Amino acid sequence: MAINLEDPKKFRPLVGQAHQVAMNMLRPISRKYDKAEHEYPKELDLLAAMIDGLSESGASEGAGAAGVKRDEAAPDGAVKNGTNLASVMSIAEMCWGDVGLLLSMPRQGLGNSAIASVADDEQQERFAGVWAAMAITEPGTGSDSANIATTAVLDGDHYVINGEKIFVTSGERADAVVVWATLDKSLGRAAIKSFVVPKGTPGMSVERLEHKLGIKASDTATIRFEDCRVPASNLLGSPEVDTKQGFAGAMATFDNTRPLVASMAVGCARASLDLTRELLSQAGVSVDYDRPGLTQSAAAAKLLQLEADWEAAYLLMLQAAWMADNRQPNSLEASMAKAKAGRVGSDITLSCVQLAGSLGYSEAELLEKWARDSKILDIFEGTQQIQQLIVARRVLGLTSAELK
Amino acid sequence: MSLLQTLRPGGRHGIAATETRDPIGYAVAALSRLAQSDLLDRLGLRKQTETAVYTATRGGFRTITAVGRTFAKAGRPGSPGARPAAAPAPGVFDLTPSEDEQLLVDVVTELAAEVLRPAAAEADETCVAPEAVLKAGLEVGLPILGLPESLGGITEERSAVAGALVAEALAHGDLGLAVASLAPGSVATALGLWGSEAQQQTYLPAFTSDDLPAAALALTEPTVLFDVLSPTTTAVRTDDGFLLNGLKSAVPRGGEAELFVVGAVLDGAPVLFLVESGTSGLEVEADPAMGVRAAGLARLHLRDVTVPADAVLGATDGTTYAECVRLSRLAWCALGVGVGQAVLDYVTPYVKEREAFGEPVAHRQSVAFMVANIAIELQSMRLLTWKAAGRAAAGKDIRRDVALARQLCADKGMQIGLDGVQLLGGHGFVKEHPVERWYRDLRAIGVMEGAVLI
Numbered sequence: 001m002a003i004n005l006e007d008p009k010k011f012r013p014l015v016g017q018a019h020q021v022a023m024n025m026l027r028p029i030s031r032k033y034d035k036a037e038h039e040y041p042k043e044l045d046l047l048a049a050m051i052d053g054l055s056e057s058g059a060s061e062g063a064g065a066a067g068v069k070r071d072e073a074a075p076d077g078a079v080k081n082g083t084n085l086a087s088v089m090s091i092a093e094m095c096w097g098d099v100g101l102l103l104s105m106p107r108q109g110l111g112n113s114a115i116a117s118v119a120d121d122e123q124q125e126r127f128a129g130v131w132a133a134m135a136i137t138e139p140g141t142g143s144d145s146a147n148i149a150t151t152a153v154l155d156g157d158h159y160v161i162n163g164e165k166i167f168v169t170s171g172e173r174a175d176a177v178v179v180w181a182t183l184d185k186s187l188g189r190a191a192i193k194s195f196v197v198p199k200g201t202p203g204m205s206v207e208r209l210e211h212k213l214g215i216k217a218s219d220t221a222t223i224r225f226e227d228c229r230v231p232a233s234n235l236l237g238s239p240e241v242d243t244k245q246g247f248a249g250a251m252a253t254f255d256n257t258r259p260l261v262a263s264m265a266v267g268c269a270r271a272s273l274d275l276t277r278e279l280l281s282q283a284g285v286s287v288d289y290d291r292p293g294l295t296q297s298a299a300a301a302k303l304l305q306l307e308a309d310w311e312a313a314y315l316l317m318l319q320a321a322w323m324a325d326n327r328q329p330n331s332l333e334a335s336m337a338k339a340k341a342g343r344v345g346s347d348i349t350l351s352c353v354q355l356a357g358s359l360g361y362s363e364a365e366l367l368e369k370w371a372r373d374s375k376i377l378d379i380f381e382g383t384q385q386i387q388q389l390i391v392a393r394r395v396l397g398l399t400s401a402e403l404k
Numbered sequence: 405m406s407l408l409q410t411l412r413p414g415g416r417h418g419i420a421a422t423e424t425r426d427p428i429g430y431a432v433a434a435l436s437r438l439a440q441s442d443l444l445d446r447l448g449l450r451k452q453t454e455t456a457v458y459t460a461t462r463g464g465f466r467t468i469t470a471v472g473r474t475f476a477k478a479g480r481p482g483s484p485g486a487r488p489a490a491a492p493a494p495g496v497f498d499l500t501p502s503e504d505e506q507l508l509v510d511v512v513t514e515l516a517a518e519v520l521r522p523a524a525a526e527a528d529e530t531c532v533a534p535e536a537v538l539k540a541g542l543e544v545g546l547p548i549l550g551l552p553e554s555l556g557g558i559t560e561e562r563s564a565v566a567g568a569l570v571a572e573a574l575a576h577g578d579l580g581l582a583v584a585s586l587a588p589g590s591v592a593t594a595l596g597l598w599g600s601e602a603q604q605q606t607y608l609p610a611f612t613s614d615d616l617p618a619a620a621l622a623l624t625e626p627t628v629l630f631d632v633l634s635p636t637t638t639a640v641r642t643d644d645g646f647l648l649n650g651l652k653s654a655v656p657r658g659g660e661a662e663l664f665v666v667g668a669v670l671d672g673a674p675v676l677f678l679v680e681s682g683t684s685g686l687e688v689e690a691d692p693a694m695g696v697r698a699a700g701l702a703r704l705h706l707r708d709v710t711v712p713a714d715a716v717l718g719a720t721d722g723t724t725y726a727e728c729v730r731l732s733r734l735a736w737c738a739l740g741v742g743v744g745q746a747v748l749d750y751v752t753p754y755v756k757e758r759e760a761f762g763e764p765v766a767h768r769q770s771v772a773f774m775v776a777n778i779a780i781e782l783q784s785m786r787l788l789t790w791k792a793a794g795r796a797a798a799g800k801d802i803r804r805d806v807a808l809a810r811q812l813c814a815d816k817g818m819q820i821g822l823d824g825v826q827l828l829g830g831h832g833f834v835k836e837h838p839v840e841r842w843y844r845d846l847r848a849i850g851v852m853e854g855a856v857l858i
Contacts, residue, residue: 002502003493003565004798005791009495079498080811102472288805290726295631308811312784315791319783337781385773392772395779396752403772
């Protein structure tokens with residue numbers, strides 16, 4: 001044991017691979033699918049197959065969202081650098097390439113994280129290889145996900161689902177959708193369960209696709225469920241309504257996915273920083289790290305501040321993933337990472353546009369795109385304000401009834 | 405000098421040189437001068453109030469430096485000294501301190517809570533670190549923390565991580581007292597890192613003894629836009645040594661220090677010089693500041709100070725100096741984390757107990773989110789500091805890591821100090837609570853250079 005915050009040595013090859021993929025496969029088609037919203041990025045099928053191959057060969061430590069399932073404890077209490085760290089680092093690299101395309105990657109959806117987090121062993125096996133989208137948000141329910149109105153009623157050996165879900169990432173393209181629905185609204189959040197609904201199940205229909213500010217390569221669907229029957233065995237985890245455990249089961253997904261969203265913000269922001277650093281250097285501006293920002297140009301001082309904030313987001317992200325790898329509860333740290341990464345992601349990408357002037361604002365460069373893409377990362381999987389609420393409750397030791 | 409000349413407003417009292425006075429202004433200024441003169445006192449027209457204020461809190465009191473011990477020369481001047489080995493680079497991302505480090509942190513945490521914190525308010529007022537506090541630090545072994553075993557220290561490997569953890573834990577008690585306690589050890593660490601065999605054998609025995617000398621790393625200068633890598637203090641070669649001229653500021657315990665490490669430009673590059681107190685041409689003046697007051701900050705005047713040829717500490721090409729600056733900034737970052745944690749630990753119970761509109765103020769998001777942001781940014785500061793410390797321990801280039809940590813700790817640390825006072829409202833503004841002191845102390849991070857080192 002020794003304090004060391006350097007990137008884990010064993011993931012260098014993995015991160016290197018992800019970087020090459022991002023640079024050579026995602027960047028060349030980045031602008032194309034920003035323009036062609038809702039068009040399926042067919043190039044990704046090949047890439048997904050390649051990633052699957054890498055996972056099976058054991059050459060990769062589980063790149064992507066599918067790898068967030070908590071590992072067995074390392075023997076002899078040794079500190080572990082495992083799949084959670086591997087995931088955040090490789091996703092950050094991929095998002096350095098393109099966030100929208102990463103979100104469109106087959107079999108790497110957030111629904112896969114939910115399955116990995118809460119499914120039992122039989123379900124893990126049954127849903128292996130399924131590309132799963134995640135459907136939580138409703139027209140009347142955003143951050144207060146305990147308040148969802150979609151219902152699931154047991155009828156024989158099936159649940160009948162009714163309701164409307166919005167902002168479902170990859171909702172049209174995925175093989176299945178993980179839907180949050182309540183078994184009994186009067187029992188509150190404890191009755192909220194997640195269900196895997198395969199594509200093509202009668203009663204499930206994609207109503208429309210959203211036109212968005214950014215991440216246009218990713219399809220964002222509205223899905224309606226009308227008497228949609230799914231096998232009872234598709235309920236993830238336990239069907240018991242345990243009012244003591246409450247929301248914890250469903251919310252556990254977020255402890256695993258928030259560091260991933262933080263890593264998306266970290267990757268996107270680094271793309272902006274890398275390009276801006278180079279553009280500024282061509283203009284004769286570079287940071288002298290030994291000298292105070294105040295004695296350098298305003299642009300250099302700004303870059304210094306942005307880099308410091310980026311580093312903070314990056315290390316908070318690693319911390320949250322490292323804790324998950326070592327089976328430490330990380331709800332607080334996951335929210336800290338997402339809060340910091342979400343807000344500095346916006347600040348960095350927007351500041352880089354400003355530093356680069358009209359060149360940064362123009363579609364001639366990707367800086368303006370990254371400034372649009374980054375905004376969603378401070379919103380989905382829990383907005384900035386929700387993260388602050390979680391952090392505040394944990395730090396202050398207050399319940400959700402005390403600190404609303 | 406005419407009366408009008410002396411009444412010109414600019415250049416003093418924080419007044420810009422462009423300010424002018426109108427006739428009423430001159431009258432007011434003259435009245436003010438009268439009010440300040442001791443004529444009133446001699447006539448018994450003013451109540452005697454400032455009797456017991458310690459001299460160090462008053463500016464303008466200049467004296468020669470402390471008459472120190474004689475450091476007996478020993479060792480071969482040309483030979484390199486003993487060096488702590490670089491810690492092996494582990495390769496595994498890990499936020500767990502080693503058992504030894506945790507043990508050390510536990511002891512220092514107790515020291516900070518039991519000794520430093522209770523003494524903090526008075527030490528801040530008087531600008532003096534109490535003897536008992538310094539002694540307690542000595543007992544814990546603070547001065548030899550950065551020294552290798554071969555030189556009387558406690559570690560085999562470079563202990564920058566332990567240094568950061570200790571600085572953080574100590575500053576949780578009080579920043580000023582932490583700086584006062586760590587200043588001599590910082591000079592010892594510098595001697596361990598860069599001293600020649602002769603310098604180590606001459607000076608270090610005193611630092612590893614019970615009779616620890618006060619000592620200070622003097623790098624800061626009182627100029628605007630100060631760039632520590634380009635100090636205005638100069639060193640000129642003479643036949644048998646160097647001649648130093650310049651002015652240093654914010655030197656901890658300058659009045660009692662027996663050994664200074666002074667930064668000066670030699671042949672165009674910044675270089676560290678060992679200067680013993682009592683050397684002719686060396687004068688010290690109290691330099692009390694907004695915060696870090698318990699450290700007894702002083703200005704050090706160097707007027708034609710002669711030092712021998714072997715007074716140079718480390719390389720003369722600027723590399724040692726730059727490394728020293730980085731390690732010093734790292735220490736200030738770690739100290740800032742400690743103070744930030746003190747703020748968080750103080751405001752957390754306060755906002756839960758303080759009621760307004762019939763419920764604890766913590767139940768309001770505007771209050772709770774401020775606390776959340778303190779927690780988030782504080783952890784950011786800590787992780788950046790630890791990363792830089794880990795790299796320093798492994799002997800890696802820390803230029804960028806330290807710059808980023810310093811940037812974040814200066815910005816976010818000050819924000820934490822500001823919010824700490826705000827969360828207590830009017831109560832935060834009065835000295836009944838320590839948050840106003842932390843507010844003043846946290847402004848030091850990012851301003852101070854030198855003084856401490858890990």
